Amino acid sequence: MLSSSKNMASQGRLILFKKNNILPCSFISNFKQIHLSSSLNFAQEAKELDLSEATENVQLEGDANETVDQEYLERLRNKSRLRPQEHNLLHGKPPYSEKFIPYHDTIRYKRKLYGRYGERSDVDPAILWPTKHELTEMIEYERVAHPDTLQIMVSRHKVKLEKEAEEMKRRENEINSRVAKLEQWKAEVVERANKKLREAQAAKERKERLVEEVRRYFGFKVDPRDERFKEMLEKKEKEENKRIKEEKKKAKQAKILARLTATASNPNTQ
Numbered sequence: 001m002l003s004s005s006k007n008m009a010s011q012g013r014l015i016l017f018k019k020n021n022i023l024p025c026s027f028i029s030n031f032k033q034i035h036l037s038s039s040l041n042f043a044q045e046a047k048e049l050d051l052s053e054a055t056e057n058v059q060l061e062g063d064a065n066e067t068v069d070q071e072y073l074e075r076l077r078n079k080s081r082l083r084p085q086e087h088n089l090l091h092g093k094p095p096y097s098e099k100f101i102p103y104h105d106t107i108r109y110k111r112k113l114y115g116r117y118g119e120r121s122d123v124d125p126a127i128l129w130p131t132k133h134e135l136t137e138m139i140e141y142e143r144v145a146h147p148d149t150l151q152i153m154v155s156r157h158k159v160k161l162e163k164e165a166e167e168m169k170r171r172e173n174e175i176n177s178r179v180a181k182l183e184q185w186k187a188e189v190v191e192r193a194n195k196k197l198r199e200a201q202a203a204k205e206r207k208e209r210l211v212e213e214v215r216r217y218f219g220f221k222v223d224p225r226d227e228r229f230k231e232m233l234e235k236k237e238k239e240e241n242k243r244i245k246e247e248k249k250k251a252k253q254a255k256i257l258a259r260l261t262a263t264a265s266n267p268n269t270q
Contacts (some may be wrong), residue, residue: 002029015057092117092121093117093120094113094117094120094121107127107128110123110127110128111128114128206240210233210236210240211233212225213236214229214233216234217232219230
């Protein structure tokens with residue numbers, strides 16, 4: 001304001017001097033200085049204004065870039081490459097921050113969301129309480145689906161638990177008895193395996209003995225692939241099998257005879 005009033009005063013004097021054709025040097029010098037000073041002040045103010053606007057724009061751009069950078073960093077940190085809703089579920093958060101389908105506006109969905117995430121779901125619990133009509137339907141359903149009283153249901157549940165406990169006890173006893181017989185079963189398995197080995201060894205030795213008898217019968221070394229050797233070996237095997245059967249038959253008869261003799265000598269042991 002001061003600089004503008006000085007300018008107006010100097011311009012007035014300048015007009016007065018022009019009318020009289022008088023332009024003093026000092027006045028001209030002062031006028032130039034005032035005009036130059038006002039121009040410099042205007043340029044300085046414009047420069048400061050441009051600088052403040054540029055600074056504000058830079059700050060706004062910096063904030064926007066910082067937001068973009070944060071979003072970009074969050075995407076880089078998500079090494080799982082899961083979708084946002086799946087990532088939220090993995091970290092125990094509500095899956096959707098916005099409503100995408102009409103189902104998200106239903107009371108059923110909001111109840112499910114509040115029951116799982118509580119206050120983090122941003123759901124008002126006041127809207128989740130059932131209406132009078134819903135309460136009436138629930139009471140009617142309970143009356144039809146569960147007509148028994150609480151005492152009857154409790155007693156029935158106790159009977160069920162007792163049966164389950166008895167079944168578990170029976171199963172435990174069965175397992176314990178089988179575990180007790182485990183060593184016996186293992187010994188029986190080992191005995192059966194040893195018996196098979198003994199039988200295989202006896203059959204091998206019997207085969208070798210028969211082959212040796214056939215060779216002695218011919219009196220010279222005979223090729224086992226020779227038909228005469230095969231026929232004689234088959235004949236010897238039949239004789240051997242017949243002998244074994246006779247021995248088993250005699251052993252069985254001896255056992256029966258011994259049992260009858262024992263019974264006859266002790267008639268009271270029936």
